[in-house]
Amino acid sequence: MNGQYAIKGYLLQSLVALLDSFETDWETVCVEPNDESEKVDILWTYKGGKKKVVQVKSSKNVISFSVAKKWADELSVKSPNADEYELTLVGYVDPKLRKLPNSTIDKVVVVNKELSIEDFEAVIIQKINSFFDKKGKNVISPKLGQMFVRALNAQILQESVIGKTIEHSEFENNLLESLRGIERYLERCSYSLLLPDTPPSNRDVNSVIMEHILKLIGWNSLNIDETVTYYDEKLGKEKQFKIDFWGDYECPLKDNLKDVIYINASVEAQYLPDYTTVIKNNLFCVNGIRKQLIEEKKINIDNSIEYCIQFLLSLKELEQNQAIARLNDAYKKNKMDKNIIYYAIDNKKADFLISSIITARKYRKDLAVKFLYPITDDNSQINKIGKRNTYMPPQYLNSSILPIIKEDRDKISVLLFCSDPYSKDRLRKVIWLLIRLTSGLANEYKIYFTDYDNSQYGNEVNETIRSYNNNDLIGKIFIENLNLCNSCELQTVPTNIISLKDEFFDETINNTKKLRIEPHLIDYLPYGDSLKPFLDSDAVKTEDLKVFLQNKGIYFKTANKTKIIQLMTSMLFSSLDIESLVDFVNIDNKTKESSSAQYNLVNENKQMDQLFANKTIDQDKLQDKLNADIVSLEQTKPKKDTDIYAIKIHLEQKNPNKQALVSIARSTATVNVKKDANKIEFIKEYNSRAARVVAERVVKQLSEQLIRSNEIEDKCIEVRFSEFSNKERTNFLLSFTNIDSSDIFKSFNAKSFKYMFDESANLPDEYADKKGKECTTLLKGNNLDSIKELQNDTLKEIILSEELAISYRYNIRGVSGSYFTIMNFSGALANKPLCDGVFTIKAVVYIDNKSKDKVSSRNSLEAELKKEFNRLKKEKLKKFNKI
Template sequence: MAEDSVRSGRDGEKIANEILKLVGWGSASWNMDIDCSFPSRHKPTVKNNPHHGIDILYSYDNPLYHDRRDIIIGSVKHSENGYPSSKSYELTQHLTDLAENLDCAKQSDNILQLVGNSGLQTHYKGLLFCLSSLDTEKEYDLAQHINNDIDFGTNKFEEIFLVDNKRATFLVSSIKTAESYWPLSEIKFLYQNTGKNMEKSQLLLSGKKLPIQLINSEIIPIVKEEKETGKISCLIFCNNPYSKENVSRLIWLSHKLCGLTNEIRIYLPNYDNNKEYEINAVKQLFKDESFTTKITFHRFSKFDIVSLKETQNNTFYAQPKQDKQVELTHSTQISDDIDKILPFGDFLIPKLRTSILSEVNLQDFLTRKGIVTLKKSKNDILPLFSCLLLSPDELDSLKATYREKEDKPKEIERTATVNLGSKTLWETFNELFPDLKSITKSGLPKNCALVGAPMLERVGKNYNHLVVKYKIEKENTNKDFLTGKTFHDAQMEIRYENNQLTFIDQHTSSETYKLNKNYFDNFQKALKKNNLSVEEFKSIQFLDFANNERIQFLLSFLKIQDSKAIVIKKITLDSMKFRTDETLSKLPKDLESLKGRVSNLNLHGKELHDTIYLSEDEYRIAILCEKVRFNVIYKYINRDGICSIEVSFNGALGLKGYKDTELRISITPAPNSFDNNFTSTKALITKEINKIRDDNYTQYKQKQNINDTI
């Protein structure tokens, strides 16, 4: 067994070494030890021998950042007989071990002596090869087993990039295919404009080194120059299947990346030349025919990475020559419609800044891509995205998350005391404010329109229960994450009983929220104008609570697990959004470092259950909590299902300070839920959640009143 393990490890290093040669990292150092700088916290790993073994050490000036040098600390794991059955557990161990290596590498004098001092900003990145030689796992996606809740303790690192069989096979296949085209011409990787590498004197459009940010990418752009003629070809490899939509996006990408190169060859894993007629039809949608006629599509062959361990050679790597700084220009006649493009760099970042996509959404996306980061705030995460090339499938996954969150129904409930005399609610509308029976587009932006002519109606035969349901059509612009037309549902429900008027606002997009709010404001004015208001509308507000009491109130919704109406099998606190309260004169020491941070923090999974922010009073009074989300596994009647319950004061935490906003509640089914009648289940859960809300808010107000009288 020991010999098998040694042989497997040696074979893994052979494969990884050949891959590093292919990406221009052939001079990487192998198998070195560094002292452990933190033996007390790394004790379980280093035991009685306080050092770390590093498989790979490599450094280079990053061509995607004009002032940065990346130092790569790598680890190689290889299995002859396939990935282990406990994939998530083993992968977690490998990631935490590499995190410890990165933590100590930054303190190592040995590493600094080896890589030297370039005068550039130094950034340490982790590279984890997890490879399998099993034939049935040639393109296995191990990244899907990365646990979102890995506890890295106090170890600090920026990112770890995973190269598994799927990513290694695509990377090697792309480079080997490129090598076979014009075999006498050398491989150069094309560097996209990130917005961070724009200094003219340092701009390298292409070079022999592939930056780590692209090492597990699903898009690999390569440049080759024919020596005799000087003809420049750009080869773009994409690991997504063929489709007309993907063709359109890749044509746009090649336009932005390659400019006026002589030839553009786009490679897909399953392209069939019989689809050429579809390709030509897509090309006709672009105005610049002189550009599109240079583009051809091809299939790339899959290379067996296991064979790399048989091709070892002692290649001499001479000092690379200075790369030519060729200015590539392009036509401006191709549009930037988000549904037809693959945005990157300065094209992508403004779209990701939308408040709809949270830090957690971006972290989850990176994890699925095989990139693990400890960065929490959006401002810290976005610079990494500026250096990525997203494939069509990856962009679609972000758009799906965006669309799902934007379409998620949010509910606000407001109550008031009114005196309608002997009239019903329906009669009051008919007699005193008939204009409010119809919904107008007043308050909608110019790019939105109402679908149809929505009218206020009675619920059944109840003259004191009214509802209006409507839909808007939104014409998205190129600045939005989605383009073209999208549709968004909303409704408003008004109930009157025992002089209590309840107004329930249910919206999806920000536009439907604004329209509902505009209608509510007009309705409230009409009540006052006709002297029907006894007490004004009230809703639960962010500033109703002190900091610690707000957290207590938000966490009180966990009590749904005690419901008698539905069986709650499991409920977990999935995420929490908060920031430090900088108005306080004294903060806990570890919160002081968060002062002045523009972005809010998101914690999720295991981090939440272990965090002192929830358990200790000195922290609860020092943070402003805007949102919590729970994941619920339930059984109702004979139906099993999964849903999320989000309780938030949406928008309370602005860029500077905070503002008063109303409580919103959203209940949505999970994608993997088996409940085939969620509408019925949601109605019950909503009823239970509203009861918890009302009971706890009433208790809080009663307690507050008692304290005020003491």
């Protein structure tokens, strides 16, 4: 749970110095002054123009005399016009530094603060309360004390004094307002709601927050701070594995299995710019602890589902309800275990979870909160309300749907919380899901949306409920707004839950009054077994499911589709989730366009793993001014004796022209880098304009690095429109009708041809009327290769051929169909003033009806046809001396 020590130490010590200053007579102060040396952290001025410069240094390691002297010398040399110099050292110092005459090195006063971060926190809360008391303000409550200090971040100094020279009174007022602003926010934020009025004085506030979150979801009696010591032979000393919590519970969603849960938490003043190191260290620790637990037979992995859960929370007000961007890159496959499911929980996911449970606690507040477990083949109960208990399954952690039950013997209330924005269609689907989950046996149903406004949607809701033509439904279903936890309307979580009633509803009471609704297809929200056929189909690729789950903060190392489906059939998905999942599946069904670029190798003996050993892709540069968001970037780097480097990028693009339900358009870009004799080739595939831009940027980044390291020549070899004469270009396109060398393609049909007359050429009289018209002609039909424009050599000289579409008939081991290709020079005719464009190919596979039952894998068939066409393309390019 430790943050960045040096940054936090500097921040706290700077604030201590600033607060100490209220006892001294200074005139102006500036933190990180712009017109001073970078060695100066704080600049003070006093009466008469006297100036004092201060530098603050923090370290976990012992600060040596030589290092301290270097800092002191630099401070005095870089600021020769100062009157006083102070070097503040935060941490343990060399004994020699403690014995300095007059505590000085030359003219620099050395101040040592041997305080830990925790000690600083105690000091600073004392000083802030003293400051508040002096200003006639109430002191900070013990409940908020530790959390207040953790919430201090660079923004406080930024708003107060950084880069600004201000006077004493102005500074006090600015700092007072900033500190009070933090206090006002913390009084109503989600994490303070979880704290008892008087937190244990010997406990870290982050641990207290986490324990309350875990109690909220029914994860009790967890082991805390599990530690394993091991000897690191490389370092020659002992090191430790440590995780914050772990435990195991009977799995309510899968019979005869246990949930084994490993938990680490990071609660910071604000999100870190990069969580790669935090997650890497925590995965390393989980692997070490897990190994010992298995050896000690405390867990049996053969009858368990294992979860590694990482909380990444921020106390910053502007980051409440906000997700962490680009977290996917932090989960490295080589650090993950194939048997573990990984969850990352940021503020956005935590706020929805905490808000839902706190809201549920407030309703019928004398009853325990129970989580409803869907009835599936894995935990079947016929004709009953699903199992429920106070333990929340890990599968609900990052869910968009959370079902909760409040019940006593006489009445059962089902509360369903949904993070989707409200819409009529989503409401119908959620109503269907609620009735299905409970077999229609509940007394009342309450559905919560985060943006629901009864004054705006109340009539629409009533009409929707009446549309089922079921009077039993009227008066049982209620729609309400879910206030997220930073709302001041939420109350503190009850700390004493032992006294809450934990009874079970007598299901025989309502057995004759079961609700029945017959859904239309659009009302259907699949879960459990009803979702399995879709997930298990050939149309759904393992990679699609992994990327979809990554968007929900769930990560797998394994590519085992069965294991992924086992998780997904025990989860509940909202309407937006299902729409998003279908979108991911449909991405690869979009027709992809491809193009390629080649470079000559300087040393053809180098293997792919050597060429790309130190080459990286900068995702920030890929994203810069891109009209889409990069969702994930996956790389399969070349290993020894492999000749391919694969990059795949998923993108999302908002479409303001469509309704909210379909406002996200998804696409993919892939770049495959191959070595071929003395060249490397970048093969780009994309199915949107944004995807094409990203693919081009990937090639640009990698090729520039290879050129700088003298691995390839500084010349890109591309097949471009401008590199052909008119006749040669037409003949090149026409050459794709020659399939004599192919054993797979049996016949062809030229279906379309696009061209315009070259106005710079001498046109025959019969075509003279085309001059000055910029008239583009697109012919569609059959066997267009025989038209005179493609057969007459004179006409070939005067036309600009841009596109030819050919449908090939194929037969592979008795499987037949059509392979439809469009060969195009990237819309070269529309490029002005000079027509030019890269040669690209689009291809679609069609399977004859009589052959469909013979195809075991469509993906394999498509890959084989693509490989054959690429061989044919290479043959034509060689014939025209382009490669």
